[in-house]
Amino acid sequence: MKKKSINSATKHRQLLDILRSEIERKAFKxxxxxxxxxxxxxxxxxxxxxTRALEALLNEGLIYSVPGKGLFVSAVKKDQELRAGLKVLNYIVRDNDIFSPCSSPANWFVSKDILEGVLGEAYSRGYFVNIIPSGGNLDNRTYIESIIDCPRESVFIFSCYNIYEDMIQRCINKNVPYSVYCWHEKQNRKINQLWVDIEHAAYTITKYLIRLGHKEIGFVGGALASHRYKGFRKAMREAALKCPASRVLIFEEGSIEGTAAAAEDFLRSNPGITALSCSSDMRAIGVMKAASALRINVPGDLSIAGIDDISELYPVSPELTTMRFPRKELGRALVNLVDGIKKSGLVETSLLYTSLAEKDSCRKIRKGFN
Incomplete structure (x- = not known):
């Protein structure tokens, strides 16, 4: 490509016209x-x-993005009306959540299914989907902001709230339709948001253990201030059951191996525990591994339950009783939300609940057992 000069005050528009012409007449290898x-x-x-010029080409369907590989030329659409009427859904997602399964396997697994739900629902509604990985890089954010500022038929879904708060506000200021997944923390402001009540999940799985007759129940999690621990404590209080600090294992590192190492001493120190409510499936699987090393039978000697339902990612025996996360439903709901604000202009706070997946890692306590 020879070096050329653009002198117009509206440089991106002039560049856009040049690139459109080049795409229509030139064969790209x-x-x-x-x-x-x-x-x-x-x-x-x-x-x-x-980036402003490229955004327009993306919205028109003349080029498309392949994460990690760059931009590619689409089949050129001769019908300009079709091009102008293209509906584009921009899905903004954290890089690590879709490209780094090793850094956080559970987050990657959840994000993969959410994306599948988004894609399925978006395609059924006639959207072209532009997936934009973003980890806070300034250049990447500038590109996303340029899309928000472009007055075309474009909507946005944000995979989390905290790191994209400024972009969400930009959508609000520009009256651009959007929705955002706030994970387990409902935001106390009028935004188009979806969240999952994880405290209720921990409450429900603990109540399940209590219904099975367990009274000596412990907890394994990442923080005393977490919604998961709060749900556990609520269920125990309602049943008038005590859980001394010695029966609570709190540590930040939540991998299977890390949990297994920490849980061995914890299990040795608490021979009277009959059940454990774990804040995640990975922690629950780690405890199962520790129990196996200590020759503690699950569920014969110890019932173990988790939250997330990532059994496809980490199959175990016995199969883990857990709270199932509505991953694909969540993706579909995010598209419903963005379509809703697009049609009505009204924001909505939508709540999804987990559901009990009763499997083989828990058993009922015989009457008089403890």
Whole structure:
């Protein structure tokens, strides 16, 4: 590409016209489009100018993005009306949640299913989906902001609230339809949000253990201030059951191996416990591993329950009783939310609950057992 000069005050528009013409007349090898750096050097323009032009090409369906591989040229649409009427759903998701299964396997597994739900519902409603991984990189955020600022048929779904709060506010200011998954923390403001009541999940799984006749119940989790521990404590208080500090294992590192190492001493020190309510499946599986090492039978000697239902990711025997996370339903609900605000202009706070997945790691206490 020869170096060219753009002198117009509206540089991104002039660049956009040049790139449209180039796409329509030029065959790109393997359909691979120019890189951002190549365009910046060739036309002596800033990255912001290039990203604004590329955003328009993405919305028109002339190019598409493949995470980690770059931009590619789509089949050119001759019908300009079809191009102008394209509905685009931009899904903003944290890099690690979809590209780094090793850094947080559970988050990756959950995010994968949420994305599947988003894609299925979006396609059924006629959306073209643009997946934009973002880990807080300034250049990446500039690109996302340029899309928000572009007055086209475009909507946004944000995979979390905290790191995208400024972009969500930008959507609000620009009257751009959006929805956001707030995970387990409902935001105390009028925004188009979806959240899952994880405290209720911990409450429900603990009540289940109590209904099985368990009274000597312990807890394994990551923080005393967590919603999961609060749900556990609520269920125990309602049943007038005590749980001394010695029967609570709290540690931040929540991997299977880390839990197994911490749980061995914990189980040795608490031979009277008949059941454990764990804040996650990974912690529950870690406890099961520790119990096996100590020759403690599950569920014969110890019932263990978790939260998340990631059995597809980590199958265990006996199968783990857990609270099932509505992952794909959550993705579909996020699309419903963004369509709702698009049609009515009204924000909504939507709540999803987990459900009990009763399997083989818990057993009923015989009358008089303890």
């Amino acid at each position: 393997n359909n691979k489009f120019h890189t951002v750096r190549k365009l910046m050097d060739a036309y002596s323009v800033s990255q912001a100018t290039v």
